[in-house]
Amino acid sequence: MSCESANEDCLGWAARDSSGVLSPYKFSRRVLGSDDVSIKITHCGICYADVVWTRNKFGDSKYPVVPGHEIVGTVKEVGSNVDGFKVGDHVGVGTFVNSCRDCKLCNDRLEVHCEKGAVFTYNGVDVDGTITKGGYSSFILVHQRYCFRIPENYPLGLAAPLVCAGITVYTPMMHHKMNQPGKSLGVIGLGGLGHLAVKFGKAFGLNVTVLSTSISKKQQALSLLGADDFVISSDKQQMTVKKFSSQSLISSNLDHDFHWFHIQKQHDLAIGL
Numbered sequence: 001m002s003c004e005s006a007n008e009d010c011l012g013w014a015a016r017d018s019s020g021v022l023s024p025y026k027f028s029r030r031v032l033g034s035d036d037v038s039i040k041i042t043h044c045g046i047c048y049a050d051v052v053w054t055r056n057k058f059g060d061s062k063y064p065v066v067p068g069h070e071i072v073g074t075v076k077e078v079g080s081n082v083d084g085f086k087v088g089d090h091v092g093v094g095t096f097v098n099s100c101r102d103c104k105l106c107n108d109r110l111e112v113h114c115e116k117g118a119v120f121t122y123n124g125v126d127v128d129g130t131i132t133k134g135g136y137s138s139f140i141l142v143h144q145r146y147c148f149r150i151p152e153n154y155p156l157g158l159a160a161p162l163v164c165a166g167i168t169v170y171t172p173m174m175h176h177k178m179n180q181p182g183k184s185l186g187v188i189g190l191g192g193l194g195h196l197a198v199k200f201g202k203a204f205g206l207n208v209t210v211l212s213t214s215i216s217k218k219q220q221a222l223s224l225l226g227a228d229d230f231v232i233s234s235d236k237q238q239m240t241v242k243k244f245s246s247q248s249l250i251s252s253n254l255d256h257d258f259h260w261f262h263i264q265k266q267h268d269l270a271i272g273l
């Protein structure tokens with residue numbers, strides 16, 4: 001076990017108040033524990049959660065807030081008990097960095113729902129009582145259980161959004177068997193999560209229709225992301241012609257101007273993210 005990390009300055013970007021303005025911030029990470037992996041951060045995605053906590057939208061922000069929980073990078077140091085990672089490995093960290101690892105939910109690999117509360121990657125209370133700080137920074141420590149390997153040939157910058165936005169879409173799709181070729185999928189709203197839902201849907205061999213209020217999304221949906229069809233959801237005629245009753249629907253935006261509850265009644269499966 002090494003104590004190198006305790007003396008190393010971590011350079012981050014922090015919000016100091018609810019303006020959400022980020023400015024440079026130097027701080028120390030905790031000492032590397034025997035089960036910890038220390039990661040040199042190369043990329044960090046931007047998630048809407050970063051806006052929520054830097055601007056104190058839930059009233060529980062603990063400033064200074066260093067946001068970022070779509071973290072990828074390379075292993076720079078490991079604790080003495082870590083045997084699954086070595087220096088130089090490509091890895092990622094998502095929305096939490098620890099949990100009790102003992103309750104039923106943790107044992108069922110549902111650690112994010114830990115009965116004692118998962119330790120979130122930022123604005124959470126760490127095991128040593130300090131407030132966690134996220135991936136808009138030069139390095140981070142994570143318990144090896146919450147460190148995820150990224151294939152060496154996969155671009156790190158493209159992997160970053162997968163550890164929050166990606167898993168948020170992937171998990172319900174897998175749970176509801178929306179990964180079987182030939183099935184049809186409707187994606188309501190095309191932004192971050194909707195984008196990924198289309199990509200996963202096409203990778204799984206589904207017939208994907210994007211429903212959007214904005215015609216400006218049509219080219220992106222069809223040409224860039226490879227969706228099979230595009231429908232303006234406010235256009236009653238298009239909505240009537242298109243048969244949605246045999247589709248699974250996944251909504252990436254519950255604020256979408258869409259008859260969401262009406263749709264839910266008509267479908268066996270309609271997921272809101």
Ligand SMILES: [Zn+2]
Pocket residue numbers: 047048049069095164165
């Ligand atoms: Zn997120």
Ligand SMILES: [Zn+2]
Pocket residue numbers: 099100101102103104105106111114115116117
């Ligand atoms: Zn637990």
